[in-house]
Amino acid sequence: MGITLEARLLIILGKSTLSYEEIEEAKHIMENRHFHIPRFFRLIFEHKVATFVYQNLLRHELTNYIKRKYRHVLEIYCADITRRFTAINREVDCLVRNFAEKQVKPVFLKGVLLNNTIYKEFGVRYCNDIDILVREEDITVVSQILTELGFIQGFEGDNLTIVNSTRKQEVFHRMTTHELIGFLKKFDNPVFGLLAVDLQFDIFSRSKNMKVQYNIPALFDSINPVGEGSTESVMYSLSPANNILQLASHLYNDAVRFPNVLEGKDGELYKYTDLYEYIIANANHVNWDRFADSVCGHETASILYYALYHAELLFGSFVPSSFMNAIRPANLTYLDQYGFEEEQRFTWQTPFLTRFFDSEKRREEIMQINPAQFKETAKFMNFYEQQI
Known part of the structure; x- marks a missing residue:
């Protein structure tokens, strides 16, 4: 493919499904004297796949190929990511209960969904915020739920402060993107200071020259419950x-x-x-x-x-x-x-x-x-x- 050893190893270890041949190839790469660990670690964090790499090193007994000082960095980082998502999931559970009480069925997307489904047994994938797809007619109700739970619509300011968005910003953002300005909540938590919830009403960009005409309401006709939770309080996915x-x-x-x-x-x-x-x-x-x-x-x-x-x-x-x-x-x-x-x-x-x-x-x-x-x-x- 004409790429570096470090890039090839990232492709192999940066996912959860590995074949025997890929595991053997990973060993050969790390044994190669031209393999450059610092360059590989830069790629790990740039591409946000550190948790995948670390889990694969453990699962396939590859840790001895990485020097202890680098393994230690991965251990600390991945432990922090796991704690972070555990805390995020507590907020997700709270949201799900409140959505059920108000009889709305927003759909969870990306990190929250994937960590609770395809990555559940493998380990935690990097997750920065909570992404939710909402019917346009439910935006007001869901926004009220978030406000009642202490979330503020706005931007992150200095020292983890929240700068409230103006009405003009909110209208402009909604007209030019597929989502609302984010809802932020400050936590007295060493894992994260601010947590963002992004409410989306479209799965396609609404930027100029990129708008897609699509029947978004029809997406909600085939949503599925996730997991085996109570039917009264359950997460939904597309x-x-x-x-x-x-x-x-x-x-x-x-x-x-x-x-x-x-x-x-x-x-x-x-x-x-x-x-x-x-x-x-x-x-x-x-x-x-x-x-x-x-x-x-x-x-x-x-x-x-x-x-x-x-x-x-x-x-x-x-x-x-x-x-x-x-x-x-x-x-x-x-x-x-x-x-x-x-x-x-x-x-x-x-x-x-x-x-x-x-x-x-x-x-x-x-x-x-x-x-x-x-x-x-x-x-x-x-x-x-x-x-x-």
């Missing part, structure tokens, strides 16, 4: 096919929207791992022909293809080839482009696998572009900087 669509859209948004690229969100392996592991775990629960029929001829096909195409560049083929062929767009030039919200898209000069594992090279290429060409990005970011 159907497997719709979860794949949501994970793909999240990855796509971070990979092609310029503010996200500028923050390095396009170079994070854990999003590709989520898509890979979710599909591996749910492949038999998806009617792939029906799924293809539902997106073909629609903008969602290109979003799905983008995410799955690049995930397969990393992990190899894991999606039915018939599905990939069915949703394949006629024009594939967009696969190497970004800045989709702008009037003119930009094309990467550095190949995907190279830039994905080299954040400096990726940033150098971005910095060569005249900022004046990113008018929509500037308009969006300047609005919040003004603190209207």
Whole structure:
């Protein structure tokens, strides 16, 4: 693939499903005298897969290949992530009970969902906040629940303070994105000072030039309860096919929207791992022909293809080839482009696998572009900087 030893090892250990051949390859890489542990550790944290790497080192008896001082860093970090998610899950349980009392059924997404399903037996995946998809007609009720539980809609200020959002900011954010401004709550907790709940009312970006016309209310027609909890108080998730669509859209948004690229969100392996592991775990629960029929001829096909195409560049083929062929767009030039919200898209000069594992090279290429060409990005970011 033309990537470094460290990048290849990250691909292998940065997921929960490993084959015997991959375990053996990991051993050979770590035995190689050219393998550079400090460079590997930088990648681990840049791509937010430290917990995956650590669990795989333990499970497959690979810890002796890593020096003790590096193992110790992983141990401390992963223990902290586990404590953090345990605390987050307590808040999730509280939310679920309150949602049930108000007879609303928001859907949990991403980290909270995955840690409670496909990663439950493996270990905790990095989770920063709580992402929830809400019916538009339930936004007021769910917002009230969060407010009653001590969450404040706004931004993080200095020293873990919360800066209340203005009405104008809230309206602007809702009109230009797929979510509300986050709800924050301060905790007297060594694991985290602030916890954010992000309420989303769409699974696709609503940025200019990226809007997707999709029947979002229909997503709630096939939601499923998660786990074996009480039917009166249970977490809900999207159907497997719709979860794949949501994970793909999240990855796509971070990979092609310029503010996200500028923050390095396009170079994070854990999003590709989520898509890979979710599909591996749910492949038999998806009617792939029906799924293809539902997106073909629609903008969602290109979003799905983008995410799955690049995930397969990393992990190899894991999606039915018939599905990939069915949703394949006629024009594939967009696969190497970004800045989709702008009037003119930009094309990467550095190949995907190279830039994905080299954040400096990726940033150098971005910095060569005249900022004046990113008018929509500037308009969006300047609005919040003004603190209207």
